[in-house]
Amino acid sequence: MSHLKTIEQRLLWLSHWMIHHANHIRPKADAIKIGGHQASSASMVSIMTALYFSAMRVEDRVAVKPHAAPIFHAMQYLMGHLPLEKLQNFRGFHGVQSYPSRTKDVDDVDFSTGSVGLGVAITSFASIVQDYIAAKTWGQELPMGRMVALVGDAELDEGNIYECLQEGWKHDLRNTWWIIDYNRQSLDGIVREGLFERIEKIFQAFSWQVIRIKYGALQHAAFAEPGGAALRAWIDACPNQLYAALTFQGGAVWRQHLLDDLGDQGEVSALIARRSDAELAELMENLGGNCVQTMAETFAAIDHDRPTCFLAYSIKGWGTPIAGHKDNHGGLMTKAQMAEWQAHMGVPEGQEWEPFATVADPKALQDFLSKAPFFAKGPRQFTDAALQVPQITAGSDRDISTQMGFGKILDDLAKSDSDLAARIVTTSPDVTGTTNLGPWVNCRKLFARTVQADTFQDQKIPSTAKWEFTPEGQHIELGIAEMNLFLLLGALGLSHALFGKRLIPIGTVYDPFVARGLDALNYACYQDARFVIVGTPSGVTLAPEGGAHQSIAAPLIGMAQDGLAAFEPAFVDELAVIMAWAFDYLQRDGTGDPDERTWLRDETGGAVYLRLSTNPIEQPGQRADQAFRQGAIDGGYWLRPPGPNCDVVIAYQGVIAETRRDVGVLAVTSADRLNAGWTAAQRARARGNPAAISHIEHLLGALPAHCTLLTVIDGHPATLAWLGGVRGHRTIPLGVEHFGQTGTIGDLYRHFGIDAASMVERIASLTAGARPAGH
Missing domain, CATH: 1.10.760 (Cytochrome Bc1 Complex; Chain D, domain 2)
Structure with missing residues (x-):
């Protein structure tokens, strides 16, 4: 126990010195406060010492409370996993991050945290993913770890935590620890009296064990x-x-x-x-949370796999001159306070960064650290071999929607015996049937750790849905909570790194409700989780459902979200090409320079967003040429190439497709990828590479200067309006800017001016005597 106390004091000092150095010693480039949450770190130091150096095993995974990041970084430094210069550059460019980050930090971060509450909730979904893998024949050797969240008590104000608790109860959650730092102080004030009683009742209602750790x-x-x-x-x-x-x-x-x-x-x-x-x-x-002995003994006493909530009372700022002060959340020790505290801590001047500066027997402590089970095997990030993508083809139907095509593609995969199909896991927030996952689920079944029969089948009641739950199932059904959907996709999309077993996650949601889970979507992408999210149905094309179910800004979300390649195909053969590419793209983890053909960093991989429609449209027939296939992936191709003196080009994305003999038609499958390649090529030219030309610049390069672009999308017109800036063409963007209403597709298209007749009228007005003299 003496070694734990020594480690606790070392971590307390190093974390606070790191913050002090960044704010008061390191030269500043500007007047903005750097910050660093000394008090919030101090309240966690005993808990984290006991957890990491006494309780945890190498297979356990931890989401660290965002404001305890300095403790985490100090720990990695103490273990020799983090160079000193990273610590000295805390919250600086290329230094350790303000909050633990899988992608930005070089230490062994399991889950990124920062948007409070999300790091807590993802641990329960990671536990469900662990059970999912362990239930499969190809994952039964997986050692079962505990998914641990270090929770600030103020994080319990976040609603997604309670949505997560309910979903965990449905899926028989286990192997999950949430350790609440109950310091009763938040950014703006003191936690309400008696909150602990409400916390305990909520967790107990969902079958968690609650352990109150009040006294040291x-x-x-x-x-x-x-x-x-x-x-x-x-x-x-x-x-x-x-x-x-x-x-x-x-x-x-x-x-x-x-x-x-x-x-x-x-x-x-x-x-x-x-x-x-x-x-x-x-x-x-x-208090209990500030007593490393009490915390270690409490953790050691757990002998079951039930989800457990530890309510650890603590002092915010414990052990420092700012302990308990109501302003200490973002407050910092002054230089005078730090000097006095340094003397109190026994750290000699000039040895502030020495890991073992105050240790009486460094060799004995080093021997103890080397035997800590959690750190025994070094960094714990895994990988898994890439899965071969089988051939994916589109159906021959003349009239079909992209949503129906998506269902057919998955149905074909479900009937195959490919390795990729075995690793696909689908999920949906209570819209499985209406997003066309039904055939896949009927074939591959739903996941549960224990078999649950479909009563309708047993009673021989006819139904198109065969809802059989089994450990072999490959669909995880969720309740109506989009935050849970994206948190689960985030956990599934990290399975190769967390558990060494690659999954191909596919989630479906009504497109307008992508926005309801946007924080969790951003969080999943920030961690570089790999998944496909299918937003369908989409746009005012979902006419009878009314404005509440009609998405407007979703294409702009797809363009703006980092780590997410967004597509909106019009035809099913485009969708087939894109899905085959996406299954490979999810598995890439390369580095290097951008592809000079598109200026996109495709070798790094990422997540994929497909915006699909329920509107069946006539398909273009069999197209097997490479230019079409590559164009669909790169973001656009000429459906009808323009002539040399073309006056008007229609550029469309999605099911708004209109072809006329006298105009060029540009099929945009991904405004996101076209725009990303264009901006990347511009950056490359600014850095001295005049040959950098993006895909969209090639596509529009042959158009005469007088040509007008008419862009159209069932979504916000800004999605395509930027095309006019590529070569300086006049652009008239059509789209949807306001909430729709109930009606027919024709009613709503006419109302927003995105129907064929409206486009013809705009084209006629443009071409009637509009060509400049000399042309």
């Missing part, structure tokens, strides 16, 4: 003394704000207040009198 070893010893019961009762009754204020004021004030409340009781007064001011302050601040 010193307090337990004091409670056993004569008068200890009265002291314990006073602690239990003390309001959060008063406890924090007394902590900040120190031992003498503690003594006066306790004597005022408990004096003249003989045994209690003697208990207080036996301790100096410093010892009394240490006793009163020895």
Whole structure:
């Protein structure tokens, strides 16, 4: 236990010195405060020491509370996994990040955190993913780890946490620990009295074990003394704000207040009198979450796999001069405070960065660290071999929607025996049938750890849906919560790195409700999770459903979201080409320069967004030429090439497709990829490469200067309006800018001016005497 206490004190110092150095010593380039959350780190140091150096095994995974990042980085430095220059550049360019990041930090981060609440919730979905893999014949050797979240008590205000609890209960969640840093202080104030009782009841309602860790070893010893019961009762009754204020004021004030409340009781007064001011302050601040011994013993006592919530009482800023102060969340120790605290911590000047600066026996401590099970095998990031993508073809139907085509492609894969099909896992928030996943699910079944029969089948009631739950199932059904969908996709899309088993996750959602889970989508992409999200049905094309179900801004989300390649094909053969490419793209992890053909960094891979429609349109027939296939992947191709003196070009994305003999027609399958390649090529030219030409620049390069672009999309017109800036062509963007309403597709297309007649009218007005003189 002495080694744990030594580690705790080393981490406390190193984390706070790192923050102090960044704010008060490192030269500043501007006047903006760097920050770093010293107090929030201090409240977690005992918990994290006990967890990492006593309780956890190498197969366990942790989501670190965002504001405890300095403790995490200090730990990696102490273990020799992080170079000093990274620590010295905390919150600087290419230094360790403000909050733990899988993609930006070089330490061994399991889950990125930062958008509070999401890092907590993803651990429960990661546990479900672990169970999913372990249930398969190809994953049964997987060692079962615990998915651990270090939780700030203020994070419990986030609604996605409670959505996650409900979904975990449905899926028989296990092997999940949430350790709540119950310091009762947030950014703006003190947590409401009695919150712990509500927290406990909520977790117990969803079958979690709740362990309240209120007192440390010193307090337990004091409670056993004569008068200890009265002291314990006073602690239990003390309001959060008063406890924090007394902590900040120190031992003498503690003594006066306790004597005022408990004096003249003989045994209690003697208990207080036996301790100096410093010892009394240490006793009163020895809450369970600030006692490394208590935390280690509590973790060691868990002998089951039930989901467990540890409610660890702590002091915000524990062990530092700013402990308990209501402003300490973003506050920093002053230079004077740090100098005084450095002397208190026993760190000699000039040895501030020395890992073992205050350690009496460095060799013994190093030997202890080398045997810590969690760190025994070094970095714990895995990989898995890429899966070969089988041939994917489109049906021959003359009239078919892209959503129906998506279902047919998955149905064909479900009936195959390819390795890729075995690793596909689908999920949907209660819209499985209406997003055309039904045939896939009927063939590949739903996942549950124990078999659950379909009562309708057993009762021989006719139904198109065969809802059989089994460990072999490959569809994870969710309730109506889009945040849960994207958190699950994030966990599934990290399976190769977390568990060494690659999955091909596909999620479906009604396109307008992508926005309901946008924070979790962004979070999944920030972690570089690999998945396909299918937004369908989409746009005002979903006419009878009304404005509440008609997406407008979704194409702009697809363009703006980093780590996500967005497509909106019009034809099913385009979709087939894109899906085959996407299955390969999900598995890429290369590095290097951009592809000079498109200026896209495709070798790095990423997630994919498909915006599909329920509107069946006439298909163009068999197209097997490479130019079409490559164009569909790169983002666009000429459906009808323009003539040498073309006056008008229609550029469309999605099912808004209109062909006329006298105009060129540009099929845009991905405004996202066209735009990304264009901006990348511009950057390359600015850096001295005049030969950098993007795909869209090649496509529009042959158009005469007088040509007008008429862009059209069932979505916000800004999605394609930028095309006019590529070569300076006049552009008239058509699309949807306002909420729709119930009606027929024809009604709504006419209302928004994106129907064929409206396009013809605009083209006629453009071409009637519009050509400049000399042409």
